Amino acid sequence: MLNTLINAMQQAILEVKNCPQKTVQIFHHNDSDGLSSGAILTRAFERQGYEVRRFCLEKPYPAVLKKVFEQEGGLIVFADFAGRIAPLISELNQGRNLTLILDHHVAEASTDARVLNLDPDLFGLKGDRDISASTTCYLYAKTMDPVNCDMAYIAAVGAVGDGFFVDGRLVSQNRDAALEAVKQGKIEIRENKGGELYLLKGPNGDIPVIEFGDYLDILGGVGYYQKGPDMGINVCLEGVSPESDRMVDELKAIRTRIFNEEIARLQAGGLSQAPHIQWFHVEKRLFPMGVKMIGAFCDAIKDTKYIDPQKYIAGFQIIPDEIPGFDAITFNQVKISMRVSSYMEGEIRAGRAMGLNILLPEATNRLGGFSDACHSLTAATTVAIGKEENLIDEMEKILKGESHG
Ligand SMILES: [Mn+2]
Numbered sequence: 001m002l003n004t005l006i007n008a009m010q011q012a013i014l015e016v017k018n019c020p021q022k023t024v025q026i027f028h029h030n031d032s033d034g035l036s037s038g039a040i041l042t043r044a045f046e047r048q049g050y051e052v053r054r055f056c057l058e059k060p061y062p063a064v065l066k067k068v069f070e071q072e073g074g075l076i077v078f079a080d081f082a083g084r085i086a087p088l089i090s091e092l093n094q095g096r097n098l099t100l101i102l103d104h105h106v107a108e109a110s111t112d113a114r115v116l117n118l119d120p121d122l123f124g125l126k127g128d129r130d131i132s133a134s135t136t137c138y139l140y141a142k143t144m145d146p147v148n149c150d151m152a153y154i155a156a157v158g159a160v161g162d163g164f165f166v167d168g169r170l171v172s173q174n175r176d177a178a179l180e181a182v183k184q185g186k187i188e189i190r191e192n193k194g195g196e197l198y199l200l201k202g203p204n205g206d207i208p209v210i211e212f213g214d215y216l217d218i219l220g221g222v223g224y225y226q227k228g229p230d231m232g233i234n235v236c237l238e239g240v241s242p243e244s245d246r247m248v249d250e251l252k253a254i255r256t257r258i259f260n261e262e263i264a265r266l267q268a269g270g271l272s273q274a275p276h277i278q279w280f281h282v283e284k285r286l287f288p289m290g291v292k293m294i295g296a297f298c299d300a301i302k303d304t305k306y307i308d309p310q311k312y313i314a315g316f317q318i319i320p321d322e323i324p325g326f327d328a329i330t331f332n333q334v335k336i337s338m339r340v341s342s343y344m345e346g347e348i349r350a351g352r353a354m355g356l357n358i359l360l361p362e363a364t365n366r367l368g369g370f371s372d373a374c375h376s377l378t379a380a381t382t383v384a385i386g387k388e389e390n391l392i393d394e395m396e397k398i399l400k401g402e403s404h405g
Contacts, residue, residue: 002173005123009143012100012116019098021075023051027068029080029133030056030220030229030290032161032213036134036154037079037102038229039236044141044148050075055325056220056229058290060085061382062370063331064323065092072096080133080158083107083119090115102140104133120173130172134158138177152180153187153200154236160198161213168195202239215240215248222251224290225324258286259297266306274392276399278307279314281334281388291319295337295380302339309341312356312395316388333370334388336360337380348376354399363394 024045028038034056042052057064060081068076069092076099082089083103090112093099099115101107104127107119118140120131138155141148159174170178178198181187188199188206198209207215219232228251235244262270262282272279286293294317302313315338319331338356340348347353355376364371367390369383383391 001124005118005120005125006139006143008116008118008123009140012118013144015098015116016075019075021073021098022049023053024075024077026052026054026077026079027057027060028054030058030224030292032216032220033132033134033158034080035216035220035229035232036158036161036236037137039233040134040137040141040151040154041077041079042233043151043237044144047145047147054233056224057081057323058224058292061331062088063329064326065089067326067329069093069097076100077102079103079137081105083117083121086110086115086117102133102136104131104136125173129164129166130174132159132162132164132174135173135177139173149180150184152177152184156181156187156198157200157209157212157216157236160209161216165195168192207240218248218251221292221296222255222289223247224292225288225320225322227324255289255293258289259300261285262297263301266301271306274396277312277314277392277395279316279392281316284318284320286317287320291317291335294335295339295378298337298339302341307341309343312344313339314392318385319382332385333382334385335380335382336391338378340377345377359395359398362398363391366394367391
């Protein structure tokens with residue numbers, strides 16, 4: 001449980017200290033939990049005298065991982081992803097770099113002694129309830145040096161951002177972090193109808209943490225290719241500024257314009273119909289927004305009148321051959337995001353319809369694609385460009401109960 005996780009963290013910290021490498025490469029996710037995680041780790045390692053090279057990824061794509069693990073003797077940290085693909089990372093690493101995984105998604109054990117998987121899921125904690133990646137990173141930072149206790153509020157921001165509440169309240173390790181931040185006067189908790197309201201205390205007034213999380217999600221998601229994540233890290237550590245406000249306003253305007261254009265296309269016949277799935281392709285039209293936005297777009301339309309509530313929704317988007325901070329990289333991949341209407345949500349919850357966490361990864365595997373985090377009501381994977389219709393066909397076969405081939 002928590003003790004064994006902390007013990008494993010202490011062990012990892014010793015290994016990091018014994019490692020001659022004094023530059024740390026931090027790879028973190030681009031949502032509010034991932035940005036919070038990146039902010040905590042950046043400051044914690046800087047306080048230890050490390051030079052931090054930070055990379056924000058929308059997903060730990062295999063093509064990116066291959067590049068990362070071309071090196072030797074590196075000190076590499078993954079935050080808010082990679083827990084499940086520890087075996088793949090182990091295979092790529094081959095003992096050559098000291099690699100830490102501070103994720104909270106469902107995890108698999110590492111198979112390389114130099115890949116330390118500190119995902120709480122491996123230690124009996126629930127990553128979708130007890131502990132966010134930001135709280136995992138906070139525990140790591142605090143174990144490294146108690147001075148990092150002052151970042152408890154950032155842990156709470158990530159936990160609220162990921163939306164893991166029980167009866168409207170943070171629980172377990174997430175709650176402990178929030179209560180620590182309350183003690184430090186950085187967060188206030190108010191009783192609210194149906195739970196608790198978390199407020200971030202600031203010099204220019206209080207901001208509900210949930211709103212601050214949305215703010216970070218816009219910087220990291222909408223602003224992914226326009227230095228939004230850098231600003232996100234900055235506001236986690238230093239608070240919001242007129243400059244960050246301006247950036248968020250501009251990004252919101254971009255999102256509204258692009259979404260409206262896509263809705264017009266759907267209404268003009270841009271939606272293809274398979275027996276159980278309705279789908280569309282936005283090609284590269286969401287750029288310069290990040291590829292996370294295809295899922296956000298599916299969310300925005302899932303309960304609207306141009307959507308058939310009885311079918312799954314799938315949107316495809318070409319992944320740009322670009323990762324901020326990296327040399328050009330060729331993906332040749334398309335991302336698919338899936339969502340469901342409120343009606344389908346009820347069917348899935350009642351067990352009358354197949355969850356996306358089963359349907360999409362199974363079909364993706366058949367086509368040699370890559371599945372990262374899939375949940376029953378939201379899921380996304382990637383396949384090679386050109387396999388879009390095949391993927392829809394495979395899902396239809398699965399839904400009809402046909403076997404492979
Ligand atoms: Mn997370």
